[in-house]
Amino acid sequence: MNLINNGKLDFSQLESIIKKPKLFTKDKVNFWQDPYISEHILYAHLDDESDEGSRKYETVIKSVLWLSEYMNMPQGSRLLDLGCGPGLYSEHFHGQGFKVTGIDFSQSSIDYAKEEAKASQYDIEYICQNYLEIDYNNEFDVITLIYGDLCVLSHQERDLLLTKVRKALKPGGYLIFDLFTKQYFKDGHEKQTWYLSQEEGFWKEEEHLLLHEHFKYKKDKVRLEKYTMIMNDGQMQSYHIWKHYFSLKRAKEMMKQHQFNLKDFWSDLCGKPYEIESPWIGIIAQKS
Ligand SMILES: C[S@@+](CC[C@H](N)C(=O)[O-])C[C@H]1O[C@@H](n2cnc3c(N)ncnc32)[C@H](O)[C@@H]1O
Incomplete structure (x- = not known):
């Protein structure tokens, strides 16, 4: 125009x-895939002190440690990190013994994540793909979708993604995600x-x-x-x-509709007890 x-x-x-x-x-x-903008989103992800592209580095670590302890899964359990960005969570879940696959459709972020994994000799699989197009069947023990990714989709896209995520999880597998609230x-x-x-x-x-x-x-x-x-x-x-944005009630309805058991919920993904005034809801759900 x-x-x-x-x-x-x-x-x-x-x-x-x-x-x-x-x-x-x-x-x-x-905009996520525009070469110029995605380069600048990458800088935001990598800024340890800011909550812009990703949460602050210390929050990422706290979150991974807490979730890993909470799940208490055997070494080598398979984790799919959807919208993994430059792999901040993927790398730390790998460090906690998970066998990680990270998917993101930003080429800049995936290129960066691959380079980091190669330099550190981390065995992490990174794929540049639209996560609405995944097609896995009973393969993963855990799927993560972190920093409000479910909130930026249309109703149709969200339903499609949750259907694909459910299919990709093994029976009893965990879905970990967070949602904006009205606050x-x-x-x-x-x-x-x-x-x-x-x-x-x-x-x-x-x-x-x-x-x-x-x-x-x-x-x-x-x-x-x-x-x-x-x-x-x-x-x-x-x-x-x-x-x-979601209320806890709507989050519970959404999980029920997609045949997940909402196992636990918090004010974040670091185990802070849920408060009605919280701007976020952190959720762990289980494929039923
Ligand atoms: C808010 S960022 C969060 C990144 C990462 N989870 C974190 O917290 O560090 C959202 C990420 O999802 C990716 N993304 C958004 N929509 C996507 C889609 N349809 N398929 C694949 N990746 C997508 C973006 O490229 C971006 O890296």
Whole structure:
């Protein structure tokens, strides 16, 4: 899309930016896989002190140690880390004796994870793939989906993924995941903000104007972060980040619908007791 038409600013194009998109409208470009953006997401994952791309390094370690102790599984149990990013959790689960497969569709993250595993001589299998396309049958003891991945999918995609995950797990196998709650968006009112990026930014190397809109879809319990980048030649590109939030009741219903037993739940994936005000729910469910 271009904002400039016959040398003039085309306001009808601007309207398309501010209009509330239909629920789960897809982007033309998947930002996770855009070579420039995914490189910057990788930097965010690797920032030990930030919760941006991944949780802080100390939280990742705490989580893996706690979950491993909680599951208390035999050495060599097979673990599938879906949306593994650069392999922060995969590596530590490997260190806890799991035989790990990590899947992510970001080529930059998978390349990094493979290099790290090779340099450290870790026997971890990394696959660059869309996890909605996995096709395993009774193969894994544990499947992880960490940092809200189930929340950013459409209803249809989530159902598809949970069906595939259930099929991929051995009977009694564990599914570990976390969900946003309404509290996650406590201060998030519908709003529009913008900034001018004059140097290499997160979304683009060249100078650009970045518009950010936060939309609410109250009935559907979904929020949207919409980022629109406008370049100095009038070209523009929008990215939608859908964020679905859950109550414990809805999480339990979702597990029941997909034939999992919700075994335990917390305020995070490090064993913090569940509190109604928590922005996250950490869940371990078992294939029934
Ligand atoms: C929020 S990050 C979390 C990464 C990792 N679990 C962590 O906590 O360090 C989500 C990851 O899921 C990946 N991802 C998102 N949708 C995916 C899909 N459909 N198939 C494969 N990977 C996906 C992204 O590329 C990204 O690496």
